[in-house]
Amino acid sequence: MENITIRAKRWSLEEVREYLVQHDIRMSVYRLKIFEYLINERTHPTAEEIYEVIKKEIPAISPATVYNTLRLFLEKKIIQLVNMDKNEARYDATLSWHGHLKCLACGRVFDIHIESLKLGSLDGFEIFEKHLNLKGLCPECLKIKKYDREVKYG
Amino acid sequence: MENITIRAKRWSLEEVREYLVQHDIRMSVYRLKIFEYLINERTHPTAEEIYEVIKKEIPAISPATVYNTLRLFLEKKIIQLVNMDKNEARYDATLSWHGHLKCLACGRVFDIHIESLKLGSLDGFEIFEKHLNLKGLCPECLKIKKYDREVKYG
DNA sequence: TTATAATATAATAACAATTATAAATATTGT
DNA sequence: ACAATATTTATAATTGTTATTATATTATAA
Numbered sequence: 001m002e003n004i005t006i007r008a009k010r011w012s013l014e015e016v017r018e019y020l021v022q023h024d025i026r027m028s029v030y031r032l033k034i035f036e037y038l039i040n041e042r043t044h045p046t047a048e049e050i051y052e053v054i055k056k057e058i059p060a061i062s063p064a065t066v067y068n069t070l071r072l073f074l075e076k077k078i079i080q081l082v083n084m085d086k087n088e089a090r091y092d093a094t095l096s097w098h099g100h101l102k103c104l105a106c107g108r109v110f111d112i113h114i115e116s117l118k119l120g121s122l123d124g125f126e127i128f129e130k131h132l133n134l135k136g137l138c139p140e141c142l143k144i145k146k147y148d149r150e151v152k153y154g
Numbered sequence: 155m156e157n158i159t160i161r162a163k164r165w166s167l168e169e170v171r172e173y174l175v176q177h178d179i180r181m182s183v184y185r186l187k188i189f190e191y192l193i194n195e196r197t198h199p200t201a202e203e204i205y206e207v208i209k210k211e212i213p214a215i216s217p218a219t220v221y222n223t224l225r226l227f228l229e230k231k232i233i234q235l236v237n238m239d240k241n242e243a244r245y246d247a248t249l250s251w252h253g254h255l256k257c258l259a260c261g262r263v264f265d266i267h268i269e270s271l272k273l274g275s276l277d278g279f280e281i282f283e284k285h286l287n288l289k290g291l292c293p294e295c296l297k298i299k300k301y302d303r304e305v306k307y308g
Numbered sequence: 309t310t311a312t313a314a315t316a317t318a319a320t321a322a323c324a325a326t327t328a329t330a331a332a333t334a335t336t337g338t
Numbered sequence: 339a340c341a342a343t344a345t346t347t348a349t350a351a352t353t354g355t356t357a358t359t360a361t362a363t364t365a366t367a368a
Contacts, residue, residue, distance in 0.1 A: 026335080026336085026344070026345085027335080027336095028334080028335075028344090028345060028346085029334090030345085030346080031345095046325095047325085047326085048325085060346090060347080061346090061347090062346065062347045062348070063325095063326090064326090064327080064328095064346075064347070064348080064349095065345080065346055065347075067325090067326060067327075068327090068345080068346080069345095071326095071327090081240075083237055083238070083239065083240060083287075084237070085237065086235075086237060086240070086243055086354085086355085087240075087324070087325060087354085087355085088325090089240050089325085089326090099273065101276075101279060101281070104282070110279075112273055112274065112276070113273065113274030114271070114272070114273055114274070115272040115273060115274055116270065116271070116272045117268070117270070117271050117272075117286075118268070118269040118270045118271075119253065119266055119267065119268055119269060120266065120267030120268070120269055122255075122266070123293075124292075124293030124296065124297075125255060125264075125290055125291065125292060125293060125296075126290045126291045126296055127255070127288050127289070127290040128258070128289050128290045128291075129288065129289040129290070130286070130287075130288050131285075131286070131287040131288075132271075132284070132285070132286050132287075133237075133283075133284075133285040133286075133287065134281050134283065134284050134285075135281070135282050135283040136279055136280045136281040136282045136283070137279065137280045137282075138278075138279060139277075139278030139279060142278065142279075142280055143278075180314095180315070180316080180364080180365085181364085182315090182316060182317085182363080182364085184316085184317080185316090200354095201354085201355085202354085214317090214318080215317090215318090216317065216318045216319070217318095217355090218317075218318065218319080218320090218355095218356085218357095219316080219317055219318075221354090221355065221356075222316080222317080222356090223316095225355095225356090240325090240326085241325090241326085241353065241354060242354090243354080243355085309368100310367100310368085311366100311367085311368080312365100312366080312367080312368095313364100313365085313366075313367095314363105314364085314365075314366090315362100315363080315364075315365085316361100316362080316363070316364085317360100317361080317362070317363085318359100318360090318361080318362095319358100319359090319360090319361105320357100320358085320359090321356105321357080321358075321359105322355100322356080322357070322358090323354100323355080323356075323357090324353100324354095324355090324356100325352105325353090325354095325355105326351105326352080326353085326354105327350100327351080327352070327353095328349100328350080328351070328352085329348100329349085329350080329351090330347100330348095330349095330350105331346100331347085331348090331349105332345100332346080332347075332348095333344105333345080333346070333347085334343105334344085334345065334346080335342105335343085335344070335345080336341100336342085336343075336344090337340100337341095337342085337343095338339100338340085338341085338342100
């Protein structure tokens with residue numbers, strides 16, 4: 001079983017547009033571009049990374065637009081927040097149950113397949129969200145040993 | 155199997171003092187009090203909560219002291235960061251592998267026993283930390299229905 | 309014990325990520 | 339195309355945290 005989430009085929013702009021409309025989101029250039037980036041690149045970017053990427057194409061964009069749009073997507077539940085570190089909110093348009101691993105050397109966040117999870121009795125609790133966050137080193141960084149092993153806390 | 159971590163016996167101040175010294179931490183009144191609070195109350199408090207509690211006893215304490223002390227404890231690896239929400243770092247002096255559930259109504263964070271977790275192949279990765287974060291409702295809040303079911307994102 | 313050095317704390321300023329606000333602009337329905 | 343409505347920009351405000359520096363406390367050595 002592959003640990004990294006299978007890379008799905010890219011979504012066309014038309015598919016993104018339909019998906020947003022289906023989820024009760026009114027259309028705009030930025031909403032289209034931001035969701036398209038999230039669903040096709042799957043790099044779990046921060047708001048700032050999204051801002052920088054879109055800015056290359058449309059320099060007029062403001063950071064507030066990115067924050068507003070991401071908040072809207074969260075409210076409409078078409079993306080999820082990946083909360084690996086304080087002061088670094090990341091976003092993921094893949095909603096199926098999977099974990100995340102952040103490489104402490106290169107900073108990239110990888111999708112991790114979860115075969116099974118068994119919890120103790122949760123009698124009386126009701127669960128809405130589950131997040132599994134791992135920290136470590138990715139194969140690439142382990143190989144080139146660019147990490148000095150002074151693993152930071154947090 | 156009980157889902158909530160078994161409540162261990164309270165640590166005496168002398169035990170806390172020894173534990174800190176063993177972990178290469180120089181002694182001070184605040185360090186003693188802060189660790190004692192974390193290990194005996196186990197409420198996964200925020201820095202601000204710790205500040206408020208200690209302030210009742212010693213009004214001279216500064217928030218910076220709490221932040222500095224928590225950072226030191228993290229560096230010395232005698233506490234762990236519980237990163238449930240952006241803008242709300244919580245701290246836990248229990249280091250054994252367990253999950254956390256945050257009640258979206260009352261805000262309390264509960265320890266959750268994990269019976270097993272099986273991940274897909276992690277060939278080539280090295281894992282240093284695992285965090286399982288759940289969000290939902292605790293039995294108390296479910297029962298008294300003080301929560302309006304408009305579950306917020308994030 | 310006293311002098312000296314090292315570390316801890318308080319007060320404050322600085323910071324970075326995010327959110328709120330209000331005016332300007334874009335989009336949608338007619 | 340026009341009016342109504344929503345989105346975006348620019349900027350100010352907010353929040354949690356970190357950095358700085360002067361002072362206080364603690365540890366070490368004579």
